[in-house]
Amino acid sequence: MTRWGDMEPIEEPPEWDGEGSMPEPWESEIDDDGVKTVIFYEENNGEISKIKRRVRVEEKTERISKAALRRRGLPKFGAARGADGVERGVTMKADPVYLERSSAKKDKPEVQASEKKYVPGMGLAGKIGVRMREGQDAPEEETQAAATPSGYVPPALRNAQGMRRGPDERQGNLYTLRVSNLSDDATRDDVRDLFSRFGRLARVSVPVDKVTKRPRGFAYVEFYSEEEATRAQQELDGHGYDSLILAVEFAQSGGPPRTKTY
Structure with missing residues (x-):
């Protein structure tokens, strides 16, 4: 693989001066490593940015039906009428979803004779009462479980009832980093691999756009340790x-305040 410093310069198109309509995306030829350079302009909140990316091109053979192949040749209509092929902002391609049917029957556990006396929906306290009427001693762990409410318990009352929260529930001990200027090709696993070498992670979140289903360019990473974060x-x-410069900072209420030096 060619190193970053050994790559030959690519003849890029001239800079757009902002006059007229926005130019179409430009793509370079594929090099020996199967990588091409893509340059396009994007408008965000009234500001126009030039985006340059290096994309690896891989050939993949896919079997499709003849009917699907015929549908690809149908003329476009409505808002999609225009140039052939995929158009940015008009044509969207979703990932295929495969469904698996399981015909195997699940083995049902045998019902004991004593369990047949229990009414469906009877709570644990009711089952203990049936055993006591029959002269059976209820197990100690079931008696303790019956004394504990099975419904929702507010976090403020959990410690009072002996319910200790684990480290994953103590949100106040987590330190959150916000990663900006992230490539929209980066997945949650990519972000986890990038940050996991600094310590144990509690959670990694990569928000996606509701329409395009692609990452929005930023992520959140939560650490258990302030030192590691x-x-x-x-x-x-x-x-x-990925040809972009990351901006990593502590999120609000996710770590110590930062002091910028100018």
Whole structure:
């Protein structure tokens, strides 16, 4: 694979001066490593940005039906009428979803004779009462479970009833980093692999657009340790990732406040 510093410069199109309509996306030829450069302009909140990406091209053989192949040749209509092929902002391609049917019957556990006396929907306290009327001693763990309410318990009352929360539920001990300027090709697993080398992660979230179903360009990473979160923020802030420069900072109420030096 060609190293970043050994790549030959690519003849890019001239810069757009902002006059007239926005130019169409430009693509370079595929190099020996199967990578091409894509340059396009995008408008966001009234500001026009030039985006440059390196995309790896892979050939994949896919079997489709003849009817699907004929539908691809149908003329476009309505808002999609225009140039042939996929159009940005008009044509959307969804990932295929495969359904698996399971015909195997699940084995049902045998019902004991004592269990037949229980009414469907009877709580654990009712079952213990049936056993006591028959002269049977209820197990100690079931008696303790019956004394504990099975419904929702507010977090403020959990410790009072002896219900201790685990580390995953103590949200106040988590330190959240916000990762901006992230490539929309990066998945949650990619972000997890990038940050997991700094320590144990509690959660990784990559928000996606409701319409395009693609990442929105930022992510949230939660650490259990403040020291590990601080080290990850210092080392990855300004780090190059997928031809973009990452911006990593502590989210609000997710870590110590930062002081910027100008």
